[in-house]
Amino acid sequence: MPCAAFAEQLPVPVLRFSADGSVHHANAEAITLAGGPARALDADVWRGAMHPDDRAGFEQAWTTATAGQTARAFVRLALGGSERPMEVRLVPDGDT
Secondary structure (H helix, E strand, O other): OOHHHHHHHOOOOOEEEOOOOOEEEEOHHHHHHHOOOHHHHOHHHHHHOEOHHHHHHHHHHHHHHHOOOOEEEEEEEEEOOEEEEEEEEEOOOOOO
């Protein structure tokens, strides 16, 4: 089963990004979280929706992931009309 098809079956938001933060794929749960179409999850939108106190930790995790290592961050995102705390797992993907 291709990655995108598998992600659609998961009951949690799954996003696939390029190193610059642009969205390659967002499953239905991620689109629901964003409260709209997949373009609502573009890099400037989801990074801008992050609580200011969480950005430094997330950016450190992003740097770790783009260097080829799995990383985690805890963030609060204000998407779809409410703020939601979540653990983000960043896994490098050689296919991006």
